[in-house]
Amino acid sequence: MTQKVIVVGAGPVGSLAALYAAVRGFEVEVYELRADLRDPSTKPLNFSNSINLALSERGIHSLRQSGLPDLADAVLAETFPMHGRMIHVRKNGEYVRQPQKYDARGRSLLAMDRTGLNSTLLDYLEAMPNVKLVFNHKLVGVDFQKKVSWFEHRTKSIEEQGDEFEISFDFMIGADGAHSAVRYHLMKFVPMSFQQEYIDKLWCQFHVPPAPNGDFRIPPNYLHIWPQDESMFIALPNIDKTFTSTLFLTRSGFEQLDASGKVVEYFDQRFPGVVPDLITEDDLRKQYTANQHLPLISIKCTPYHYGDSGVILGDAAHAMVPFYGQGMNAGLEDVRVLFEFLDKYPTDRSKALDEYTMERTPDAQTINDLALGNYREMASDVKKPLYLLRKWIEEQ
Ligand code: FAD
Numbered sequence: 001m002t003q004k005v006i007v008v009g010a011g012p013v014g015s016l017a018a019l020y021a022a023v024r025g026f027e028v029e030v031y032e033l034r035a036d037l038r039d040p041s042t043k044p045l046n047f048s049n050s051i052n053l054a055l056s057e058r059g060i061h062s063l064r065q066s067g068l069p070d071l072a073d074a075v076l077a078e079t080f081p082m083h084g085r086m087i088h089v090r091k092n093g094e095y096v097r098q099p100q101k102y103d104a105r106g107r108s109l110l111a112m113d114r115t116g117l118n119s120t121l122l123d124y125l126e127a128m129p130n131v132k133l134v135f136n137h138k139l140v141g142v143d144f145q146k147k148v149s150w151f152e153h154r155t156k157s158i159e160e161q162g163d164e165f166e167i168s169f170d171f172m173i174g175a176d177g178a179h180s181a182v183r184y185h186l187m188k189f190v191p192m193s194f195q196q197e198y199i200d201k202l203w204c205q206f207h208v209p210p211a212p213n214g215d216f217r218i219p220p221n222y223l224h225i226w227p228q229d230e231s232m233f234i235a236l237p238n239i240d241k242t243f244t245s246t247l248f249l250t251r252s253g254f255e256q257l258d259a260s261g262k263v264v265e266y267f268d269q270r271f272p273g274v275v276p277d278l279i280t281e282d283d284l285r286k287q288y289t290a291n292q293h294l295p296l297i298s299i300k301c302t303p304y305h306y307g308d309s310g311v312i313l314g315d316a317a318h319a320m321v322p323f324y325g326q327g328m329n330a331g332l333e334d335v336r337v338l339f340e341f342l343d344k345y346p347t348d349r350s351k352a353l354d355e356y357t358m359e360r361t362p363d364a365q366t367i368n369d370l371a372l373g374n375y376r377e378m379a380s381d382v383k384k385p386l387y388l389l390r391k392w393i394e395e396q
Helices: 012-023 058-062 071-076 114-126 181-186 253-258 263-270 279-288 329-345 349-379 385-395
Strands: 005-009 029-033 051-057 080-082 084-091 094-099 109-113 132-133 137-143 147-154 164-168 171-174 193-208 222-228 231-237 245-247 295-301 308-313
Touching: 005 012, 005 279, 012 029, 012 114, 012 308, 012 329, 051 114, 051 231, 051 329, 058 071, 058 329, 071 114, 080 231, 080 308, 094 349, 109 114, 114 132, 137 181, 171 181, 181 308, 193 253, 193 279, 193 349, 222 349, 231 349, 263 279, 329 349
Parallel strands: 005 029, 005 171, 029 132, 084 222, 171 308
Antiparallel strands: 051 109, 080 109, 084 094, 137 147, 147 164, 193 245, 193 295, 222 231, 231 245
């Protein structure tokens, strides 16, 4: 009999996992808390606007291995290449921009809109005959021994409680993000080690419009960084010639800015060339006030599974800070690695999941540590002469 796979969470990782399962002929049901994000009226959870991400080889390879020949190309068509970083600093009072190549062989990171990627994956899922996509449904309980789960239908908003109903499954994939309900219920069935940390940095996003002539305001093929040690401002290009920018700053730094209202002065002092070349003073003030100042969480846990009945992937298993640009990429890689093990042991899912947890835990935790360490590289080390010399030697 065809096995029923329930995927919880239709973010990038859950959507790709559902596609991998559907390609293998499972009966797939995807349950997502929010409304369909392809509907323009749906507001992304946690994010005031969609975030702009760096897609790297780790993620692209997982898209290519999905078994859907044109999926990766459909995603890549919506990306913008970043060949290196552009560092913006003041040296001896002068504003200078320093380009630093990412790769001596010319490979690039790709900037892309998270909602765009997610929408493409959902379009592919919708076209599969063995996939049922269910939005506005919140997972509220799981019994991994009996393989039964409970969902609430959120009819009006994600906060408002609706009718609860029971759904059985053969295999559950939890890709429901950093505050995963699947992980919470999994912990009741397996002795899971769990560690979470909120780092002392908040982030606030800014939108940089195109220049009056319709072009990009600064050279587009770079990840732009204004490194200031305790704070950092970055800008990633979008295909519509805008940039999505993010300010990272300590909680107390944000509090001081909130209290003083001197956000323009702060930018003038720290981030040369931003005001008014990228954002007007007025717009900076408005966006700083209107856009949320959000926390950054880092999570490690293990094991990721229980018996043959459930596994967690993506941020649910290893949410990481964004400084290495690998959170989603690592989640997409989870999907590829998981299905490699499931394919290796087609009649013994328990063994496949054991091996998955064993192989994936150290890898995911290492990426998590690298992400924590990379704040220093981006916000401080990139300015140092020795760092620049090492980069120059690597490129020769
Ligand atoms: P999510 O994207 O969080 O999706 C989880 C889904 O589950 C959501 O749709 C949610 O509504 C749903 N859900 C939650 N609870 C329930 C429930 N109880 N029932 C049903 N559904 C539920 N990563 C990169 O690779 N590159 C980058 O450059 C990058 N930059 C980033 C910049 C910032 C500022 C931030 C904050 C993150 C960045 N990341 C980056 C990380 C990336 O956004 C995440 O790793 C990625 O979104 C994780 O995907 P996911 O599908 O695992 O989880």
